[in-house]
Amino acid sequence: MPAASSTGVGPSSEPLSASPANGVSESNTSIEANVVVLGLRRAGKSSILSVVYKSMPPDDTFFLVESSSSKGKPAPIDVDAFLKMRFWDGIDAPTTAANLIAQNSHESGDQRGRIAYGTAGQLYWTQCSAIVFVIDAQAEFFEAVSRLNDVILEAYASNPLIHFHIFVHKVDGLSSDYRYETLRDIEQRVLDNLSDASASFIFAPAAHHVVQAAKSSRQSSGTSTDRPSPFDQSEGGGTAYKGVGGFYIPSLEESPNLEADVRLSFHATSIFDSSVHVAFSRIQIAMMNADLANTLEVLCNSLCNSSKLEKVYVFDVPSLTYICADSSPFDENSFEAVSEYLRFLVQFSGLYSPLTVPSQASTGGQRAMADQEAVRNERYATSNTRLNPDLTLAFYQINTHLAIVAVTRTETFAKQSSMVNYNVSIARKAFLDLYNSAN
Ligand SMILES: Nc1nc2c(ncn2[C@@H]2O[C@H](COP(=O)(O)OP(=O)(O)O)[C@@H](O)[C@H]2O)c(=O)[nH]1
Numbered sequence: 001m002p003a004a005s006s007t008g009v010g011p012s013s014e015p016l017s018a019s020p021a022n023g024v025s026e027s028n029t030s031i032e033a034n035v036v037v038l039g040l041r042r043a044g045k046s047s048i049l050s051v052v053y054k055s056m057p058p059d060d061t062f063f064l065v066e067s068s069s070s071k072g073k074p075a076p077i078d079v080d081a082f083l084k085m086r087f088w089d090g091i092d093a094p095t096t097a098a099n100l101i102a103q104n105s106h107e108s109g110d111q112r113g114r115i116a117y118g119t120a121g122q123l124y125w126t127q128c129s130a131i132v133f134v135i136d137a138q139a140e141f142f143e144a145v146s147r148l149n150d151v152i153l154e155a156y157a158s159n160p161l162i163h164f165h166i167f168v169h170k171v172d173g174l175s176s177d178y179r180y181e182t183l184r185d186i187e188q189r190v191l192d193n194l195s196d197a198s199a200s201f202i203f204a205p206a207a208h209h210v211v212q213a214a215k216s217s218r219q220s221s222g223t224s225t226d227r228p229s230p231f232d233q234s235e236g237g238g239t240a241y242k243g244v245g246g247f248y249i250p251s252l253e254e255s256p257n258l259e260a261d262v263r264l265s266f267h268a269t270s271i272f273d274s275s276v277h278v279a280f281s282r283i284q285i286a287m288m289n290a291d292l293a294n295t296l297e298v299l300c301n302s303l304c305n306s307s308k309l310e311k312v313y314v315f316d317v318p319s320l321t322y323i324c325a326d327s328s329p330f331d332e333n334s335f336e337a338v339s340e341y342l343r344f345l346v347q348f349s350g351l352y353s354p355l356t357v358p359s360q361a362s363t364g365g366q367r368a369m370a371d372q373e374a375v376r377n378e379r380y381a382t383s384n385t386r387l388n389p390d391l392t393l394a395f396y397q398i399n400t401h402l403a404i405v406a407v408t409r410t411e412t413f414a415k416q417s418s419m420v421n422y423n424v425s426i427a428r429k430a431f432l433d434l435y436n437s438a439n
């Protein structure tokens with residue numbers, strides 16, 4: 001059975017995925033993407049991060065202690081799932097002293113711009129790839145939407161490439177019709193606010209640096225994943241324009257049309273089903289280098305076609321998020337079944353012989369060696385289960401925290417299992433090579 005990667009938060013000698021924030025990075029500089037989670041108090045920010053990245057059972061979030069700016073700096077969560085990401089559980093403090101200091105430097109043309117809200121002065125907006133803004137859909141959301149509007153204008157002024165993911169959260173309390181209505185209502189209000197703000201909107205000097213760097217990296221990169229850095233990355237690390245190949249870079253010379261230019265995505269989420277994992281999967285994929293994301297999808301498609309599978313995902317098992325999937329339409333129910341299956345496998349992973357798990361303090365290099373060793377010996381876990389008479393789920397471990405999960409017709413799978421195994425063994429080597437080269 002699979003084995004867990006090391007983690008920096010809490011002990012982890014368990015095989016696979018008992019460990020949450022897999023592969024906490026050794027240093028700031030290896031972080032490729034910072035994501036700040038913001039929202040009003042009790043919106044559900046800490047719950048979301050705890051459920052997805054710390055494997056906390058949803059019911060336990062009721063007992064989460066409230067974080068507050070008086071209790072010091074937020075401890076970010078580091079995740080390595082093809083992309084080395086750092087998630088910040090934002091403390092809502094719009095005008096900290098740090099922000100005022102940053103404001104001065106911003107006015108004097110500092111290319112780093114202002115300090116990001118919620119990070120207690122540890123990060124600039126120019127270093128954030130994405131912001132998750134959590135809105136409690138069970139409460140009155142007028143104030144939350146107005147706060148979101150402030151955050152968008154503030155962050156976008158310094159960093160026009162930042163991607164805003166708005167979580168319309170706690171939708172478990174709403175009927176499915178009302179869920180959709182609430183989502184549309186919030187979306188419309190946000191867009192209206194942006195449209196109203198366009199006329200008086202001014203970019204900060206930092207924005208010009210970010211856009212310039214993104215344009216030149218897009219021109220020069222070709223298929224390269226190395227992006228030159230326009231600013232000092234020593235604090236917080238990370239670049240804002242990872243994966244810039246795939247989206248529109250606004251022109252700062254023309255008058256802004258915020259409702260069209262700002263990158264916004266809306267997600268209806270709840271910690272009581274897999275919607276929150278799906279939302280984070282989409283965030284991860286959107287931040288990934290566009291070439292890498294395309295290659296991963298092509299690989300999933302070819303595995304799907306060659307083995308006559310219905311659906312293929314590559315999962316980051318500890319967080320139950322996927323890193324890529326084939327291009328067939330996403331199906332919520334099948335995703336829910338796959339997540340349930342992975343949860344089940346993880347519970348029993350300790351019974352099987354784990355791979356050589358590098359110790360908690362191990363370096364990325366040691367982890368890569370352990371992974372290569374496992375490939376050489378072909379010692380990776382596989383498992384399959386019949387979901388219903390027609391559908392079978394199949395699991396193939398890739399390394400200490402990644403796995404291929406396929407949804408397939410039971411009949412096809414039974415007839416062709418040796419061909420599927422052969423194709424999977426080739427695909428998993430390809431995924432592993434990509435993972436190693438992306439790291
Ligand atoms: N019904 C429901 N409650 C949630 C959900 N997510 C979080 N909560 C609850 O909301 C409360 C506040 O959550 P918390 O994460 O502390 O909010 P924060 O202040 O934004 O970090 C807790 O009691 C959670 O159990 C959800 O998806 N559905």
Ligand SMILES: [Mg+2]
Nearest residue numbers: 045046066067
């Ligand atoms: Mg909190």
